[in-house]
Amino acid sequence: MSTLVINDLHANVLTSDGPKEILKGVTLTINPGEIHALMGPNGSGKSTLAYAIAGHPKYEITSGTVTLDGVDLQELTVDERAKAGLYLAMQYPVEVPGVSVSNFLRTAKTALDGEAPKVRTWVKDVQAALENLQLDKSFSGRSVNEGFSGGEKKRHEIAQLQLLNPKAAILDETDSGLDIDALKIVADGVNEYASAGDKAIVLITHYTRILRYIEPTYVHVFVDGKIAESGGRELADKLEAQGYEQYITAAANA
Amino acid sequence: MTTVTDAPNVAGAIESVESHLHPTPSWDLADHPVPTGREEIWRFSPVKKLKQLLDADAEGGSLDWESDVPEGVVVTSIGVEEAQALAAEAPVDRVSAIAAKNAVQRTHIDIPADAVYDEPIVFTGRGSGGIARDHYVVTVGANAKATLIFRWEGTASYAEKSDFVVGDGAELNLVTVQDWDEGSIHGGQRSVVVGRDAHVKTVTASLGGDVVRLQENMSYGGPGGELESYGVYFVDGPQHVQHRLFVDHNEPHTKSDVDYRGALQGKGAHAVWIGDVLIRKVAESIATFESNKNLLLTEGCQADSVPNLEIETGEIEDAGHASSTGRFDEEQLFYLRSRGISEKEARRLVVHGFFWEIIRRIDVEDIEQKLLARVEEELELLEQTQAEA
Ligand SMILES: Nc1ncnc2c1ncn2[C@@H]1O[C@H](COP(=O)(O)OP(=O)(O)OP(=O)(O)O)[C@@H](O)[C@H]1O
Numbered sequence: 277m278s279t280l281v282i283n284d285l286h287a288n289v290l291t292s293d294g295p296k297e298i299l300k301g302v303t304l305t306i307n308p309g310e311i312h313a314l315m316g317p318n319g320s321g322k323s324t325l326a327y328a329i330a331g332h333p334k335y336e337i338t339s340g341t342v343t344l345d346g347v348d349l350q351e352l353t354v355d356e357r358a359k360a361g362l363y364l365a366m367q368y369p370v371e372v373p374g375v376s377v378s379n380f381l382r383t384a385k386t387a388l389d390g391e392a393p394k395v396r397t398w399v400k401d402v403q404a405a406l407e408n409l410q411l412d413k414s415f416s417g418r419s420v421n422e423g424f425s426g427g428e429k430k431r432h433e434i435a436q437l438q439l440l441n442p443k444a445a446i447l448d449e450t451d452s453g454l455d456i457d458a459l460k461i462v463a464d465g466v467n468e469y470a471s472a473g474d475k476a477i478v479l480i481t482h483y484t485r486i487l488r489y490i491e492p493t494y495v496h497v498f499v500d501g502k503i504a505e506s507g508g509r510e511l512a513d514k515l516e517a518q519g520y521e522q523y524i525t526a527a528a529n530a
Numbered sequence: 531m532t533t534v535t536d537a538p539n540v541a542g543a544i545e546s547v548e549s550h551l552h553p554t555p556s557w558d559l560a561d562h563p564v565p566t567g568r569e570e571i572w573r574f575s576p577v578k579k580l581k582q583l584l585d586a587d588a589e590g591g592s593l594d595w596e597s598d599v600p601e602g603v604v605v606t607s608i609g610v611e612e613a614q615a616l617a618a619e620a621p622v623d624r625v626s627a628i629a630a631k632n633a634v635q636r637t638h639i640d641i642p643a644d645a646v647y648d649e650p651i652v653f654t655g656r657g658s659g660g661i662a663r664d665h666y667v668v669t670v671g672a673n674a675k676a677t678l679i680f681r682w683e684g685t686a687s688y689a690e691k692s693d694f695v696v697g698d699g700a701e702l703n704l705v706t707v708q709d710w711d712e713g714s715i716h717g718g719q720r721s722v723v724v725g726r727d728a729h730v731k732t733v734t735a736s737l738g739g740d741v742v743r744l745q746e747n748m749s750y751g752g753p754g755g756e757l758e759s760y761g762v763y764f765v766d767g768p769q770h771v772q773h774r775l776f777v778d779h780n781e782p783h784t785k786s787d788v789d790y791r792g793a794l795q796g797k798g799a800h801a802v803w804i805g806d807v808l809i810r811k812v813a814e815s816i817a818t819f820e821s822n823k824n825l826l827l828t829e830g831c832q833a834d835s836v837p838n839l840e841i842e843t844g845e846i847e848d849a850g851h852a853s854s855t856g857r858f859d860e861e862q863l864f865y866l867r868s869r870g871i872s873e874k875e876a877r878r879l880v881v882h883g884f885f886w887e888i889i890r891r892i893d894v895e896d897i898e899q900k901l902l903a904r905v906e907e908e909l910e911l912l913e914q915t916q917a918e919a
């Protein structure tokens with residue numbers, strides 16, 4: 277059972293000109309088995325929410341709480357949060373030159389499990405995960421994300437999701453930059469992960485097209501650092517038709 | 531051997547270029563006065579610490595050399611004049627001028643034309659204190675293929691003048707490892723001439739010694755030559771490690787790819803990298819890229835990185851340079867840690883990756899292993915100082 281609870285979260289991004297408030301009170305509970313789609317205009321703070329929860333050093337939580345299965349994530353370092361079961365598929369996955377995908381995955385798996393994975397099954401698992409996301413075998417020997425195309429980086433994030441199998445996952449625009457075939461592959465990957473039934477998933481996206489393949493439990497409109505409206509998938513359709521205009525105006529007048 | 535008769539021309543050509551970057555080469559010691567430390571080529575150097583290497587009158591010997599030389603490769607002792615005739619170029623600084631003039635012996639290593647050696651040819655020089663000087667000239671015959679390794683160990687105040695004249699179509703993998711014990715200083719000049727359509731890869735690894743200051747000059751003996759120059763260095767305070775590259779694109783259709791990387795830690799650690807690339811008027815359709823990256827592992831270290839591109843022709847295929855000096859990349863550490871990898875382990879991965887990109891090019895298993903072990907030592911040292919802090 278995995279419940280991610282975000283309560284009245286305020287957070288700053290640390291810039292060279294000092295801290296800048298981005299999150300202005302985010303409250304959201306993701307129960308086991310739920311998929312929450314988070315949609316909002318550019319710059320509204322979606323990635324900030326993801327980074328703040330994962331513990332990126334450039335972001336600071338100023339008030340509010342985030343818990344995963346009752347564990348206060350703010351008390352934990354970045355890697356301890358991952359060990360507590362949190363996973364973040366990044367909007368811009370980072371290149372790590374000279375570190376092979378296979379070495380990276382094995383190191384991560386070992387760190388998460390507290391012991392090295394069994395060599396035989398692990399090699400097969402890695403191959404299967406890459407294959408599932410239609411990444412060629414050769415990717416395991418390449419440097420992490422280096423020279424990967426935009427779509428390959430996103431598929432690599434989902435391959436990791438399957439292999440590391442966390443309790444809760446925040447997927448930050450994993451659908452951006454994917455062609456239609458890749459979008460299906462990624463959606464299948466997410467659905468397979470979700471099929472365990474007890475995962476808590478936040479799906480940050482700009483487009484309803486991924487919601488054709490991944491059924492959201494709830495859809496939230498994220499504007500100016502907080503949730504402006506919540507609903508079912510009909511809300512996504514409304515956003516597709518009308519855009520964020522009314523929410524942005526409302527936020528500006530608030 | 532055409533490569534030998536070509537050598538004086540190369541030296542002559544350098545003289546014709548007006549530039550502050552590369553002083554006029556000369557065998558005459560009078561042309562290389564004792565530096566004050568304010569000269570362009572000396573301003574980054576701890577001249578005082580190099581005193582022994584700048585003193586032409588100091589007593590000096592050689593190192594204790596051991597070698598593993600396969601059949602066909604000829605090693606001979608040669609005289610001053612012959613060494614000068616065979617050399618790629620004359621000395622460009624006082625240390626190498628003294629090495630050439632006052633070495634107790636001069637050595638010619640000849641790899642014959644068309645010979646192919648699968649096993650590396652290894653020379654190991656061991657110092658047991660005191661001043662040592664060497665001038666050696668390596669000639670690689672046309673279409674030969676070999677891996678040549680020079681290792682320096684022990685303790686010495688060592689002045690080096692070396693020349694590598696690589697024949698047409700040859701392939702040379704040249705690995706040099708400065709693995710001195712504490713208390714050593716090493717200065718000198720290495721000059722490589724890449725023959726027509728030849729391919730030369732150099733890997734310079736500076737692992738130990740109080741001061742290492744190497745002038746590495748590269749030029750071409752004909753069109754179509756390709757050069758890859760890699761370097762790795764580990765500088766623990768208060769060590770000083772300086773690599774001064776000069777790539778002279780003096781022939782058309784030549785290529786150079788330079789990538790030097792170092793890690794620094796501890797108070798007073800100082801690394802200097804000078805990357806001068808000259809593209810002459812005749813050097814049409816050349817491609818060059820040079821890069822230097824420094825990883826500052828702790829506070830209190832300094833890296834000077836000075837890339838310099840001097841272009842005299844408009845017809846270039848590609849020319850670029852990059853230089854970066856900094857602490858750990860926060861984004862990389864965050865990415866790894868977000869997958870459960872501890873901070874310590876994430877740092878290890880990043881540092882290993884940083885150096886592996888160079889080390890993997892050495893293509894000599896035991897040297898690769900040695901350097902990887904050295905990366906581990908640096909990380910352990912870092913962990914120790916962080917645990918103490
Ligand atoms: N280093 C920084 N300096 C100044 N502002 C920053 C910095 N980092 C982020 N911001 C600002 O924080 C705000 C929120 O950014 P965030 O990346 O969270 O938006 P987002 O909703 O994910 O947008 P997108 O849909 O484009 O991915 C933006 O206005 C952004 O410009």
Ligand SMILES: [Mg+2]
Nearest residue numbers: 322323324367
């Ligand atoms: Mg974003």
